[in-house]
Amino acid sequence: MRCRFFPLIVSLLLAACSSGPESNSEAQQATSLSREHLQSENPDLYQFYNEWHGTPYRLGGTQKSGIDCSAFVQRAFVEAYQLSLPRTTRQQSKQGIEMSWSDAKQGDLVFFKTKRTTYHVGIYLGNKQFMHASTSKGVIISRIDNPYWASKFWQVRRVTM
Template sequence: MKFLIIVFLSVLLTACSSAPPEPNTGVKQHSLSNATQTKSQLLQMHREWKGVPYRLGGNSKSGIDCSAFVQLTFKNQFSRQLPRTTDQQKNIGKSVSKGQLRPGDLVFFKTGWSSRHVGIYIADGQFLHASTSQGVMISSLHNSYWKQKYWLARRP
């Protein structure tokens, strides 16, 4: 009997020594390395959210702020979890120069003394964001306002 207990305990301990396999959710994390696919997914998000009004602290189609829109886009389109605030988002990934932007890079702007804005680079100088004046939209980095306010970019 003592032998059976020892065998049972050793099997039990061995079985617990490794982590259980990750559940297969059927969702593959998108690497953002395929520029054409990334651009397509960002344009899809624009079609679904175009014109949704800006609302500070909002995170739904009744109103959304810029960092929540970025967070939601990465979750829905790329199965990636990003921090909630612009201040947190500016610290993720790696720094990238304006001339090296790729679809899916985060672009940041200093819009006031202490206020910041974030959007997602699409391609050809265009970025997707939740603007305070027109809601979710696509804007140009070459626009005089955004060109003047541009601050930095990060590749998540």
């Protein structure tokens, strides 16, 4: 009986968030630029990021003790925009409308395909930066033009607020 559920469990784990490498100087530069921009443009999102910055990544996590990318985005949207999103990255990737990269604005969802069946989500901040729950560094701000993220970029979606 247990063997029948093993493929399902494995596929759920493979469909979870994934994050790539990023240098410390890159992350620090992105964070300082984005914090100033965020604070002036969206104080609620800025406050949310400050409260969660550095929270470790945990697959399936939803708390300050550990959170995954889709739960981080879900919580950010509730707190900063009073807007409910589905729990998983895959479900979130079907929300709102797909935008072209050139039309991306602060608050849009950015999605990445990190492996064939693994997806990652973050919130676009403007200036080619996004906040997300990284598997290696926890909640941080990263640059979309980082070679890793640029090679994994999938889509931008705007959820109507």
